[in-house]
Amino acid sequence: MANVELWTRQLQDQRSRRVVFLSHCLLNENTRYLGGACRCGAIREYVDACLDRGLGIVQMPCPEEHAWGGVLKRRLLWFMGCEGRLRYRLRNVLLPLLLWYTRRVYRRMSRQVANQIADYQSSGCTVVGIVGVDGSPSCGVRQTLDLRRSLEWVGRLPATADAQSMNAIVRASVVEGSGIFLSLLRQEVERRKLGTPFLGHDLIAELDGKGALIPF
Numbered sequence: 001m002a003n004v005e006l007w008t009r010q011l012q013d014q015r016s017r018r019v020v021f022l023s024h025c026l027l028n029e030n031t032r033y034l035g036g037a038c039r040c041g042a043i044r045e046y047v048d049a050c051l052d053r054g055l056g057i058v059q060m061p062c063p064e065e066h067a068w069g070g071v072l073k074r075r076l077l078w079f080m081g082c083e084g085r086l087r088y089r090l091r092n093v094l095l096p097l098l099l100w101y102t103r104r105v106y107r108r109m110s111r112q113v114a115n116q117i118a119d120y121q122s123s124g125c126t127v128v129g130i131v132g133v134d135g136s137p138s139c140g141v142r143q144t145l146d147l148r149r150s151l152e153w154v155g156r157l158p159a160t161a162d163a164q165s166m167n168a169i170v171r172a173s174v175v176e177g178s179g180i181f182l183s184l185l186r187q188e189v190e191r192r193k194l195g196t197p198f199l200g201h202d203l204i205a206e207l208d209g210k211g212a213l214i215p216f
């Protein structure tokens with residue numbers, strides 16, 4: 001077994017031993033729902049803030065990418081503009097199934113992220129926060145999305161709908177509460193007594209074209 005304390009002391013270097021865990025799309029908006037990317041790639045304000053504060057950035061996986069059919073979340077696209085079809089009429093039966101599967105995938109992912117946080121802490125690093133995305137049904141910290149309502153409206157989207165139509169649905173479906181992934185992650189963090197603060201990025205402000213207010 002390596003003498004961790006000895007070598008950590010001997011091989012002192014520039015590392016700050018401070019990191020922040022960011023929701024995936026804050027560094028890569030290519031995973032956002034179609035119509036929801038306000039930047040080409042990363043949100044510069046987060047990158048700049050981390051560079052200025054000497055923080056390492058840990059990019060969490062995008063849970064919807066893993067549970068809902070890849071980068072384009074194809075399982076969700078299946079519901080778009082489907083009014084009049086059988087799947088639209090069955091949406092209230094299909095939604096609980098989708099949520100059951102989603103929770104299964106998210107639980108596994110939340111354990112992996114919590115393990116990673118625990119490893120940083122036991123390696124002498126401070127995790128200054130976990131930043132979710134308020135308004136997301138998966139990553140919201142203070143606000144989430146009413147999935148039943150948004151699914152109904154998404155089903156009624158006409159083929160001529162654009163990003164504005166999609167974002168109007170998102171704005172109208174935001175409710176108080178946490179997203180599924182972030183609430184499972186919070187349970188894991190609390191169960192292990194890691195004490196990491198949860199912070200929210202304001203998606204609606206981003207859609208409104210406002211600069212990102214860095215929450216840490």
Ligand code: SF4
Nearest residue numbers: 024025062133136139
């Ligand atoms: S908010 Fe979460 S689920 Fe949505 S795109 Fe960002 S990382 Fe993925």
